[in-house]
Amino acid sequence: MNKKQNRRSFLKSTLAATATVSWTAKSWSQVKGANEYIRCATVGVNGRGKSHMSYVDGMNPEGVKMVALCDVDSKVLTRSVERYSKKKQNVDGEADLRRLFDRKDIDVVTIATPNHWHSLAAIWAIQAGKDVYVEKPVSHNVWEGRQLVRAARKYGKICQTGTQARSSHCIRDAVKYVQEGNLGKIKVARGLCYKLRPSIGHTNAPQKVPEHIDYNLWSGPAPLVPPTRNNPSKGPIHYDWHWVWHYGNGDLGNQGIHQMDISRWFLGEDGLSPRVWSVGGRMGYVDDGETPNTQIVYHDYEKAPLVFEVRGLTAAPKNKDRPTYKGASVGVIVECEKGYVAVRNYGSVQAYDWKDNKIKEWKGSVNHFENFINAVHSRKHTDLNADIWEGHLSSALCHTGNISYGLGAHASVEKIEDAIKADYDANSAFDRMEEHLGVHKVDLKKTPLTLGPALTMDPKVEKFIGNTDADALLRREYREPFVVPERV
8 A cells, every 4th residue: 555545445455355445534423413322442452451441331331332342462352352241242353453443333442552553543543434532642753643633633533632631620720720820930840750660571582473463463554573572471562562662652652641741731832842852771771672761851842841751760779669759750740939739640739839838739530531422422622631632742742852862872971961051950850860870870881871962843843953864753664554644
């Protein structure tokens, strides 16, 4: 399939023997009018997809009903379908998401595949007339995320991002409080992803793909290459793809996307940062992972910087505790002139003065999936708490940070300090990173960090200025027929 060929023509030419393509996006625009309940399918049911199944099962069965599941792992798919058969509920299993999207008896698709499939799967589903709930990050690169936004708008489909913090009432109220100036101007919005990531082990050769996994479909848009990882507890395919660039985006795009999104929300920024750099590395062990487990990303917004910190090592050797900053290990700290706000979970947020006295607290959240279903009924994407546009922007901030890292080179501590000294709070963040690695006896002379270049961007067109190497990393080469279309 060439890049100008869309999903519909591909299906007509390759699936005609087994399926008939007769849908149009427009004809499916009012699903509730034709059915007594919204019919749902979930793609990817091994990890996060289990939560998607629970979301649907927890809804009013008279209003939303699971009708199909899709996964390339036959063992996972069989187990998941049996979960419903035990409850006397008829749910079909399908290995190929293209056949799933071609079905007329599905109104809504939720997507919980690995990252490299998110945008293409969502675009194909939208082109097939479905509303979509897609997990974070919504894209594997910046360009395809923008293409997903275009598809949702073109076909008038509802597309919710799986950043459930957007449905937190207490975070929303805290954002309003800060943006009204109650703590003075924001000095820095700091996202934290201090989440323990032990070594995934080290293999010496390509690994065999289990027979029950369709690896061609699993790889999809990514190169079809043998897996080179084999975690004793997870095997050669599942989960650890997060730490391999072909498929994942590291912890920045795994857990960190949530905190990146909240940080941008507080700043009130509706575009990519005009300047970004990153420093970090995979420190403390040697394994098959490629992405950094220790990283700083600096987004230089005009109002205030967004500083993101990733740490995958424990607080100290032989210690299972996570590092913390102002009581948070995974969260957001918004530092202002008169105090700071701490978002340590989605159900409770606190504001403090600079003497650490709590001055205000907010509580409460709503069901994120229910918000999606309500918008499916209203047909208004503005009713979504996490519209695909928001998901695209926050995902893209992860990607641009990783682009800087990917273009970087090993650098001494002195060179790093000199390069970042002009950026507010960058040195204090780096000092804490250096101190943390020192506790783990990481010798930065023998195992130097990677310092990425400071990249400038035109946020309106989402392209870098004067750096063709960086621009080339805004998208990827797709493997046919799994190609994100130029024209959606």
